[in-house]
Amino acid sequence: MIRVLVVDDSAFMRTALATMLAADPDIEVVGTASNGAEALEMVQRLDPDVVTMDVEMPVMDGITAVRRIMAEAPRPILMVSSLTREGAEETLAAMDAGAVDFIPKALSRVSLEIVHIEAELRAKVKAVARRRASKVSAAPRPAPAPGLRTKGVELIAIGVSTGGPPAVQRILAALPAHFPAPILIAQHMPRAFTGPFAQRLDATSALTVREAEDGMALAPGLVLVAPGGLHLRVRRQGLRLHAEVGQEPQDALYKPSATELIASVARTCADRAAALVMTGMGSDGLEGARQLKTAGGVVLAQSEATCTVYGMPKAVVDAGIADAVVDLEAIAETLMQLGGCPGRESQRGRNHG
Numbered sequence: 001m002i003r004v005l006v007v008d009d010s011a012f013m014r015t016a017l018a019t020m021l022a023a024d025p026d027i028e029v030v031g032t033a034s035n036g037a038e039a040l041e042m043v044q045r046l047d048p049d050v051v052t053m054d055v056e057m058p059v060m061d062g063i064t065a066v067r068r069i070m071a072e073a074p075r076p077i078l079m080v081s082s083l084t085r086e087g088a089e090e091t092l093a094a095m096d097a098g099a100v101d102f103i104p105k106a107l108s109r110v111s112l113e114i115v116h117i118e119a120e121l122r123a124k125v126k127a128v129a130r131r132r133a134s135k136v137s138a139a140p141r142p143a144p145a146p147g148l149r150t151k152g153v154e155l156i157a158i159g160v161s162t163g164g165p166p167a168v169q170r171i172l173a174a175l176p177a178h179f180p181a182p183i184l185i186a187q188h189m190p191r192a193f194t195g196p197f198a199q200r201l202d203a204t205s206a207l208t209v210r211e212a213e214d215g216m217a218l219a220p221g222l223v224l225v226a227p228g229g230l231h232l233r234v235r236r237q238g239l240r241l242h243a244e245v246g247q248e249p250q251d252a253l254y255k256p257s258a259t260e261l262i263a264s265v266a267r268t269c270a271d272r273a274a275a276l277v278m279t280g281m282g283s284d285g286l287e288g289a290r291q292l293k294t295a296g297g298v299v300l301a302q303s304e305a306t307c308t309v310y311g312m313p314k315a316v317v318d319a320g321i322a323d324a325v326v327d328l329e330a331i332a333e334t335l336m337q338l339g340g341c342p343g344r345e346s347q348r349g350r351n352h353g
Contacts, residue, residue, distance in 0.1 A: 159258020163308025
C-alpha cells in the first residue's frame with residue numbers, strides 16, 4: 001500500500017485529489033494539509049511514501065516546504081501546478097528544490113477541471129513510490145562510459161519524462177560552451193512549461209538553449225527543447241540541419257514524442273548521431289532508438305540507480321540496443337566523448353547572448 005499526503009490550501013483540491021487517489025486500491029491517503037508548515041509536521045508524524053504539494057499556500061509556500069522536507073525527511077514530492085507560465089516557473093523552482101515531478105491542473109474561468117489528471121496522478125504516484133521502495137543503492141560512477149567511439153557525432157537527441165527537468169539541467173550545466181554538436185530534447189511537458197524550461201536551462205548553462213521553432217538552423221552549442229503538444233524532428237537542407245516542429249502524428253501517445261525525434265535523427269544523420277534515453281515512465285523513445293541503432297548510431301540509457309523512474313531507459317536496455325548504460329553524473333562526460341570534445345572547461349552560468 002502506497003501512503004500519500006495531500007497538501008493544498010484549497011479544500012476542494014484536497015478533497016478532489018484525495019478522492020481520486022483513494023479510489024485506487026493500492027493507494028491510501030494518510031492525511032491532508034492546508035499549508036507547508038502543516039505538511040512538514042505531518043510528514044514527520046505520518047511518514048508518507050509520497051507527498052503531493054501545491055505551490056502557493058499561506059504560512060509556508062510549497063517551494064519552501066519542499067526544501068524543508070528534502071532536507072529533514074526526504075521522500076518523493078509531486079507538485080500540483082497550474083497550466084500557466086507563472087505556474088511553470090514556480091514548479092521548475094520547486095523541482096530545483098527537490099520535487100521529483102509535477103501534475104498539471106487545468107484551470108478555467110468557471111471550473112477546476114481536475115478530474116482530467118486522475119490517471120496521470122495515480123500513475124506518477126505509483127511510479128515515484130516504487131522508486132523510494134526499491135532504494136537502489138548502486139554507487140554512481142562519475143566517469144564516461146568505456147568502449148564508446150570518440151569520433152565526433154553530428155547531433156545528439158535526448159528523450160526524457162518523469163524526473164527529467166532537474167536531471168537535464170544538471171547535464172547541460174556540465175557541458176562547455178564549445179560543445180561541438182547541437183542537442184535536441186523531447187521532454188514530456190505541457191505547452192505552458194517548455195518555454196520557461198528552456199529559459200531556465202539557458203540561464204544555468206554555458207550553452208544556448210531555446211524552445212524549438214520550425215525551421216531553426218542547428219549549430220554546435222545550440223540546445224532546442226521541443227514545444228509541449230508538438231513534435232520536434234530534424235530535416236536536412238543541403239549541408240545544414242534544421243528543426244522541424246509540427247502536429248503529426250496527432251495520435252501519438254506523447255507530444256512531444258521521444259521516438260519521433262530519435263527516428264528523425266536516425267533518418268537524417270544515421271551513424272553520425274547519438275540518442276540518450278533518460279528517466280521516465282513507459283517506453284517512449286524505444287522504437288526511435290531501435291531505428292538509430294540499426295542506422296549505426298549510438299544509443300545511451302540512463303542507469304537505474306540514477307533515474308527517478310526506470311521505465312524509458314529500461315525498455316531500451318531490455319531490448320538489447322543500449323551501447324552503454326550511464327549514471328547521471330557521467331552523462332556530460334560521455335556526451336563530450338561522443339562529440340569529440342577536447343576536454344571539459346567549466347563555463348557554467350550565462351556567457352552567451
